[in-house]
Structures are given as structure tokens and as C-alpha cells.
Amino acid sequence: MVGQVGVPGNGARAVPGGGSAMWACGGRRRRRLLGGLLMLLLVAVALRRFNLTGLVPMQLKGRTLGLQARDSQFFLEGKPFRIFGGSVHYFRVPREYWKDRLIKLKSCGLNTVTTYVPWNLHEPIRGTFDFTKNLDLKAFIKTAEEVGLWVILRPGPYICSEWDLGGLPSWLLQDPEMHLRSTYKGFTDAVDYYFDHLIPQVVRLQYKNGGPIIAVQVENEYGSYAEDPDYMAYMKAALLERKIVELLLTSDNKDGLTSGFVSGALATINFQKMDPGIMTYLGTLQNNMPKMVMEYWTGWFDSWGGPHNVFDVDEMMTTVEKVIKSGASINFYMFHGGTNFGFMNGALHFDEYKATITSYDYDAVLTESGDYTPKFFRLRELFTSITETNWPLPPVILNKASYGAILMQQCVSLWEVLPSLLEPVKSEQPINMENLPVNNGNGQAFGYTLYETVIPGGGELHSHNHIRDRAQVFVNSLYIGYLDYTMQQLSIPNGQGYRVLRLLVENCGRVNYGRSLNNQRKGLIGDIFLNKTSLRNFKIYSLEMEPRFIESLHKTFPWSAVPDSAVGPMFFRGTLHVQQTPRDTYLKLEGWEKGVVFVNGKNLGRYWKIGPQETLYLPATWLKQGNNEIIVFEERIAGRIIQSTDLPFLGRIHYVS
Structure with missing residues (x-):
């Protein structure tokens, strides 16, 4: 019997004894045969995964043009495209809820999610970066891709967003000569170092690299600041030098359009009400370019001591339909606002100082806890008719819990804990x-x-x-x-x-x-x-109240029973018991004056009796089955109980006009 053995390119020869005789040959021949078989296997795998016309991975096939702005419209890979987007900020929403909120955005008929990136959370200490857990930007973007959404990234470094210092880290202000949002070297050096760590997180998630990011914004609303004519060119270069290759955008209100513009980026506009001729004005600034409302304000934020601002759904829809009819693209700010957890709220200071409240409900399309509003269903109806697509049914809303009264059983005065927990700074x-x-x-x-x-x-x-x-x-x-x-x-x-x-x-x-x-x-x-x-001759105590400090409170000090009449500054402790799987709830602090609430060591946010906000949103992800520790830092007059309720109350309503 004679058999044939061959390796491509090496010819073949007869071997006495057929197939079994093959293994009687030398070890070198066997290794050569196995190597050839392995090569064939690798080639077969490659043929399944790659387009051989240029060896381009299949996920990149046809991804060479990206999002383009020309001939008065957007094109995505050469095909006409309109951006129907909504803003969701990953840092204002518990990570466990990201997918739920993005699915709701998709089921509303939108195709794009936009998000800011807060520098002060990602680099809280100079040179120390955090892109983990609720700050895992890559995970958020990949979740959007999984849901079927495109992404517009707004990396700042300044983001405004009713966020402390507009997202800029406070350590920048250690420099007495600091000039933020300028080409002052102290600022640009810090931005460059930050971008050296931030941009690599997202480069591979750009559209041309196989990801969902179709556009990147250059800074944010600089036309309202505009103190350095070279700044926007620097910011644009900072992105390009770090391999940002997608369409660049700027974003401003009407008054800031011209001074916030930078060559090579598409100018977009922000508003709530559509002034006559605004789209024509936008067109005169950039001839024959598509028009986009980067921020269509679906509601408005609230300040302590003011009312709860609400924007009428009918008035909103009238303007949205005008924008759509004009042929423009639109992004809803906010689609889902979320929460300014902790001490992260911003403020305004024009005629007077006004701090933003803890809730960032914003009267948006989804509520602070992710529930649907009438705005959601009206928009879903509109975009279903525009796209002629039957979108998936919106996810079912989970019931909220009312856990009843939480009795504050123990307390300890700030004056008692200071000497042992904190070392004061002594200064003349x-x-x-x-x-x-x-x-x-x-x-x-x-x-x-x-x-x-x-x-x-x-x-x-x-x-x-x-x-x-x-x-x-x-x-x-x-x-x-x-x-x-x-x-x-x-x-x-x-x-x-x-x-x-x-x-x-x-x-x-x-x-x-x-x-x-x-x-x-x-x-x-x-x-x-x-x-x-x-x-x-001061002693100065730093009370940032980070989780480590809160944890040390009950490990170090004996807590006393709460007296009939308790006055702060004082910490109070109680227990919220959850018998079954935790659900979202709201904490109402009636009878308390002003302070902060911590749940299982996490800072839920500020409360203040002057309102408008009367309840704090407590997501189920912050709770566990069994006992949950509630600590309240009350500045002045304390109550005895906190009420857990299944309904929010954000204050008396003021309709934005």
C-alpha cells in the first residue's frame, strides 16, 4: 500500500506502509507537518474574521468616513443621517442603572446618547486617576453600544452642567495666578496631563476604530466665557494630537456662537425656545452645514430657596416639532438628569449666590429615579412617526418602596469627635x-x-x-x-x-x-x-466627610441616646431595615433644618428646610437586605425621625416661561 503525505509548497513523495508509516519518519518531519496544519488552521480562522481586501477587521469594514457634515446635512459613512440624541450623565446615575436608562432612551426613538466627563471626579487628587466603578467611562460607552446607540462625547475639561466648578478640580485654585479656561501654562499643563490619561480611555471606542463614538465636542459653551482668543484652538489641537479622529463640534447659546467657534469644528446651538431666525443665523456662520441643537433644554435646574422649575410638555413639543421640521438634528438636555450625589452640586453667582439643589431631576424626559414622564411618551410618538419604526416597548418601571419611619436612636456632637478624629492645621x-x-x-x-x-x-x-x-x-x-x-x-x-x-x-x-x-x-x-x-492664631479642621471619616465615627466614639430636644452640629444614627430585595425609595426629613445624609457610608446629598426639594432620592443599589445604617449630619435643629416614602416631592412648581 502506498500513501501520499504533503505540505503545501514542499511537494509530496511515496511512503511505504501508507498512513501508519508517516509517524515512523523523523521528529523534524512530524514537527513540520504539525506546523503546516496549524498554519492552515490560522488561515482558516483569519478568513472568517477578516476582509482580505486590505486585511481590515470585519467590525471596521466600511468605517472610513465616519460622521460628516456637508451639503446641509449629516452623513454617516456616506448615508444621510440625523442625530436624535439625549443626554445621560454616567456620574449622576448608579452604574447598575446605566443600561436601564439607555434602553429607555433607545425605546423613545433616539439613536444617540451624549455625556459629559467630569475632570474633578476622574482626577480628584493631582496625578491620581479613577476610571473604575461608577466612573468607568469605557463601560458606559460600551453599554450604549450594546443597547444600539451612537455616542457624542463631551470631555471638557470644563463641562458647566450645574456641577461644582463646572467639573474642574479644585486643586487648580491652589495657584494664586490661576486663570481657568485659558492658555495660562498652569492650566494647560494640568489639562494636557489629564487628557494624556482620559483620551486613551476612549480612542479605541471611536467610530473609525470600531466603536460607537461618532463625534467629540471641543470644550463647552466657551462663547459665554471667551477670555482667551487662543484657547479654543489649543483645545482642538489637544484632542487631535491624542488621536481623536471623529467629527468635532462646539456648543453655545445664541450670544456665544461667534466667540465660541473654532475653525474645523461644527458649531451647534443650545436653547429652550426657538427664537425667530435662529437657524438662519446659525447657517450664516457656517455656510451649507447641517444644523444641530446640541442642548434642547427639556426643563431646568433648581436652586435652594427657589421653586421647582417645570417646563410645559405642550410648549416643549411645539418647539421640538419646529426644530425637526427645519431639518435640524437635536439632542435633549436632559433626557435623564439623575442626582448631584454628595457635595457635587454647582452654583450661580450673578446678582446673588444661588447653590443648586441635590436633585438633578431637571423636569427631564425621565425623572430623577428613571420613571417615565408625559414628555417621554409624546417624544416616542413623534419619533416613531418620523422614523416609521416600531421601537421596542419601554421597560417596565419598578415599584418604589415606602419603608416607613426611621428612628434616629443615637447621636454624637461634632465637638466631641473633632479632637480625636482630626488633626487641626495651625495658622496665624x-x-x-x-x-x-x-x-x-x-x-x-x-x-x-x-x-x-x-x-x-x-x-x-x-x-x-x-x-x-x-x-x-x-x-x-x-x-x-x-x-x-x-x-x-x-x-x-x-x-x-x-x-x-x-x-x-x-x-x-x-x-x-x-x-x-x-x-x-x-x-x-x-x-x-x-x-x-x-x-x-487659628486652628483649622478639614471636614470633607469622606467615607473613611464616616466609618470612623461609630468605631471610635460611644454614641448617646438622642435627647428630646437635640441641637447640632451633631451626627445622628438610625437603621433602615429592608426585609426583601431593596427597592428605590425617597427620604423625607421633615422637622430637620440643614445638613447631609449618609447611607451605608455613602453621601446621599444635602437637605435644607428652605426647599424646594423636600425628599432625597435613595437608589436601591445603595441598600442591602437587612439593616442599613443612616447617618445624618445636622447643622442646627434636629428631628427624631426620617420618613422613607415611595413618592418624591421636589417643591412647589414654577412653570418656566
Whole structure:
């Protein structure tokens, strides 16, 4: 019997004994045969995965042009395309809910999600970066791709967004010469280092690299700031140099369109009501280019002490239909607002200082907890008719829980915990929060700062407008009153001997919009005077109230039973018991004055009796089956219970007009 053995390219020869004789040959021949078979296998696999005309991976086949703006319309890979988008910020939504919110966006008939990127969360300490857990930007973008959505990325570095300092990290303000959003070297060096770490997270997720990112925004609303004519060109180059290859955009309101524009990027516009001729005006700035409303404001944010702003659904739909009829693309800001968890809310300061509330419900298309609103169903109906597509049914809304009253059973005074938990900074003069020598030299970013000094008697205490933003004043542990932007003078009663003057100063939120960004240092930013004499010799305590601090509270100190009448500043502790699988709920702090709530060590956000917000959203993902620890830091007048309810209340309604 004669058999044939061959390797491609090497010919073949007869081997006595057939197939079994093949294995009697030398080891070198066997290795050559196995190598050839392995090569054939690899080639077969490659043929299944690759397009041999250029060896381009199949997921990249046909991905050479990307999103283009020409001939008055968008084209995606050469085919006409309109952007129907909605804004969802991953950092305002628990990671476990990302997919739910994105599926709802898709089922509304939209094809694109837009998100900002908050620098101050990703680089909280200079040179230390975090892209994990709820800050896993890549995971959010991949989730959008899985759902079937395109992505427009808005990486900043400034994002506005009613977020503390517009997303810029507070350690930038340690530099007394700092000029934010400019080509000042101290700023551009920090941006370059940040982008060196941020942009590699997203480069491979661009459309031309097989991902869902079809466009990237250059900075944000710079036309409303516009203090450096070279800045936008620098920002554009910073993206291009780091291999951003997709369509570039800018975003501004009408007044900022011309000064926020940069050559080589498509200008888009932001508004809530469509001024006559606005689209024509946009067209005159960039001839024969497609028009896009990057931010169509579906509602508005709220400030402490004001009403809950609501934008009428009929009025919204009238404008949306005009935008669609004009042929423009549109992105809904916000589609889902989410929550300013912790101390992350921003503020405005024009005629007066106004801090943004914890909720970022925004009267958006979805509520703060992800529930549908009438706006959702009206938009879904509209986009179903436009696209002639039967979108998947919207996901079922999960029921909320009412866990009843949570009794605060224990308490401990701030004055009791300070000496053991925190080492004070000693300084002849007051030091602002950002320049305190804490956090490895990065200063204090958020929360409260306590300033203590000794005074010999009473008199008139005057802040000279050096308090940012609100200070409770104590003599020893006796509450005297508060100082802020409007209340700048306070009478200190006379007393015998030397006494301790304490100022518990809260950073209520840094301004996120306008030209005062460079003046957002917090705490005491200058001298405080008693009877026209500047106070000296301070002990300064940094109370950022990070999770480690909250954890140490109940490990270090014996807590006391809550008295019938409790006055802060004080920490209170109670237990929320969950018998079954946790569900979303809302915490109502009726009878409490002002403070912060922590759930299982996480900062849920601020509350304040002046409203409008009366409930705090507590996502089920922050809860566990069994006992959940609730800690409240109350500044002044404490209640005894917190009510868990299944309904939110964001305050008396004011219709935006």
C-alpha cells in the first residue's frame, strides 16, 4: 500500500506502509507537518474574521468616513443621517442603572446618547486617576453600544452642567495666578496631563476604530466665557494630537456662537425656545452645514430657596416639532438628569449666590429615579412617526418602596469627635479650603471647614465678605448666628475670660457658569474682624466627610441616646431595615433644618428646610437586605425621625416661561 503525505509548497513523495508509516519518519518531519496544519488552521480562522481586501477587521469594514457634515446635512459613512440624541450623565446615575436608562432612551426613538466627563471626579487628587466603578467611562460607552446607540462625547475639561466648578478640580485654585479656561501654562499643563490619561480611555471606542463614538465636542459653551482668543484652538489641537479622529463640534447659546467657534469644528446651538431666525443665523456662520441643537433644554435646574422649575410638555413639543421640521438634528438636555450625589452640586453667582439643589431631576424626559414622564411618551410618538419604526416597548418601571419611619436612636456632637478624629492645621492667618495642607498637598475639595480662635470679649464680628459660602458662628458651643454673602455682621455677646470663637464654614457649591470661575476658593478667603481687629492664631479642621471619616465615627466614639430636644452640629444614627430585595425609595426629613445624609457610608446629598426639594432620592443599589445604617449630619435643629416614602416631592412648581 502506498500513501501520499504533503505540505503545501514542499511537494509530496511515496511512503511505504501508507498512513501508519508517516509517524515512523523523523521528529523534524512530524514537527513540520504539525506546523503546516496549524498554519492552515490560522488561515482558516483569519478568513472568517477578516476582509482580505486590505486585511481590515470585519467590525471596521466600511468605517472610513465616519460622521460628516456637508451639503446641509449629516452623513454617516456616506448615508444621510440625523442625530436624535439625549443626554445621560454616567456620574449622576448608579452604574447598575446605566443600561436601564439607555434602553429607555433607545425605546423613545433616539439613536444617540451624549455625556459629559467630569475632570474633578476622574482626577480628584493631582496625578491620581479613577476610571473604575461608577466612573468607568469605557463601560458606559460600551453599554450604549450594546443597547444600539451612537455616542457624542463631551470631555471638557470644563463641562458647566450645574456641577461644582463646572467639573474642574479644585486643586487648580491652589495657584494664586490661576486663570481657568485659558492658555495660562498652569492650566494647560494640568489639562494636557489629564487628557494624556482620559483620551486613551476612549480612542479605541471611536467610530473609525470600531466603536460607537461618532463625534467629540471641543470644550463647552466657551462663547459665554471667551477670555482667551487662543484657547479654543489649543483645545482642538489637544484632542487631535491624542488621536481623536471623529467629527468635532462646539456648543453655545445664541450670544456665544461667534466667540465660541473654532475653525474645523461644527458649531451647534443650545436653547429652550426657538427664537425667530435662529437657524438662519446659525447657517450664516457656517455656510451649507447641517444644523444641530446640541442642548434642547427639556426643563431646568433648581436652586435652594427657589421653586421647582417645570417646563410645559405642550410648549416643549411645539418647539421640538419646529426644530425637526427645519431639518435640524437635536439632542435633549436632559433626557435623564439623575442626582448631584454628595457635595457635587454647582452654583450661580450673578446678582446673588444661588447653590443648586441635590436633585438633578431637571423636569427631564425621565425623572430623577428613571420613571417615565408625559414628555417621554409624546417624544416616542413623534419619533416613531418620523422614523416609521416600531421601537421596542419601554421597560417596565419598578415599584418604589415606602419603608416607613426611621428612628434616629443615637447621636454624637461634632465637638466631641473633632479632637480625636482630626488633626487641626495651625495658622496665624485663615487659610482657604483649597490651600489647606491636607490630602497629600491637594487641599480640601468639598464639605465643611471649622475655624477656631480665642477671643477676649464680645463686640461686632464682621466678615468683610470673606466667607465662602455660609458660616455658623459659635462661642464655645453656644450658637450665635450665621454669616454669608448677605449677612456679614454679627454681634458677639460679652463674657468673662477668654473664649473659643468657632466658625463652621460650608462650601455650598462652586460656581459652574459665568466669569467668576477663578474666584471660587472656599472657606475663609481673607481676614475676619472683631471690633475692627483682624482675628489671628487659628486652628483649622478639614471636614470633607469622606467615607473613611464616616466609618470612623461609630468605631471610635460611644454614641448617646438622642435627647428630646437635640441641637447640632451633631451626627445622628438610625437603621433602615429592608426585609426583601431593596427597592428605590425617597427620604423625607421633615422637622430637620440643614445638613447631609449618609447611607451605608455613602453621601446621599444635602437637605435644607428652605426647599424646594423636600425628599432625597435613595437608589436601591445603595441598600442591602437587612439593616442599613443612616447617618445624618445636622447643622442646627434636629428631628427624631426620617420618613422613607415611595413618592418624591421636589417643591412647589414654577412653570418656566
